[in-house]
Amino acid sequence: DQQVKQNSPSLSVQEGRISILNCDYTNSMFDYFLWYKKYPAEGPTFLISISSIKDKNEDGRFTVFLNKSAKHLSLHIVPSQPGDSAVYFCAAKNEGGSEKLVFGKGTKLTVNP
Amino acid sequence: DGGITQSPKYLFRKEGQNVTLSCEQNLNHDAMYWYRQDPGQGLRLIYYSQIVNDFQKGDIAEGYSVSREKKESFPLTVTSAQKNPTAFYLCASSSLGGRRRNQPQHFGDGTRLSIL
Numbered sequence: 001d002q003q004v005k006q007n008s009p010s011l012s013v014q015e016g017r018i019s020i021l022n023c024d025y026t027n028s029m030f031d032y033f034l035w036y037k038k039y040p041a042e043g044p045t046f047l048i049s050i051s052s053i054k055d056k057n058e059d060g061r062f063t064v065f066l067n068k069s070a071k072h073l074s075l076h077i078v079p080s081q082p083g084d085s086a087v088y089f090c091a092a093k094n095e096g097g098s099e100k101l102v103f104g105k106g107t108k109l110t111v112n113p
Numbered sequence: 114d115g116g117i118t119q120s121p122k123y124l125f126r127k128e129g130q131n132v133t134l135s136c137e138q139n140l141n142h143d144a145m146y147w148y149r150q151d152p153g154q155g156l157r158l159i160y161y162s163q164i165v166n167d168f169q170k171g172d173i174a175e176g177y178s179v180s181r182e183k184k185e186s187f188p189l190t191v192t193s194a195q196k197n198p199t200a201f202y203l204c205a206s207s208s209l210g211g212r213r214r215n216q217p218q219h220f221g222d223g224t225r226l227s228i229l
Binding site: 004006009032034036041042043044045049051089091093099100101103104105106 | 119144153157158171205218219221
């Protein structure tokens with residue numbers, strides 16, 4: 001039972017354009033969401049997060065949008081750069097529960113020069 | 114530099130052998146975690162610990178054991194009971210509770226375990 005789903009295994013965009021990575025979740029108790037970026041043979045790096053009391057959080061080129069009614073969040077990267085090419089993981093946590101994170105399977109983003 | 118150190122980076126296990134993966138953090142984080150990543154898969158939680166001398170099973174704890182004798186250390190032992198141990202193992206840590214709720218987990222660079 002996959003509680004966090006990233007339905008697109010891969011995404012390819014042109015440098016300078018927008019990258020949109022999507023994530024859906026099924027557990028309505030999740031109320032804190034994170035995006036991680038991962039290069040091969042390295043650990044994931046925290047990118048940006050959002051609490052369920054917000055619908056948008058922005059940090060430089062990265063913006064996360066949360067639609068609670070649809071149980072959907074997305075990560076926008078504008079403008080995309082070749083160095084953004086990596087696997088992006090969506091993760092969720094139940095704020096009232098333990099510190100456990102539930103991860104999606106990841107989306108591999110390729111930004112072409 | 115503050116961070117999480119995992120060692121070794123590559124590890125080979127013979128059939129029937131136990132191996133231990135090291136994870137050390139100097140971030141003064143209370144909580145530590147072990148994840149396993151398989152190709153095309155997300156990260157799956159093996160064990161986690163929120164305080165010294167206490168730990169909890171994650172989603173795939175069978176065939177693994179941990180200890181938390183010191184705040185900064187959380188070693189993972191892959192026992193011979195784990196029949197499919199080949200994977201990329203990631204250790205993470207985070208702050209807990211109080212005014213520091215909702216702190217992200219920070220990860221080490223992983224250990225790749227293979228079977229000889």
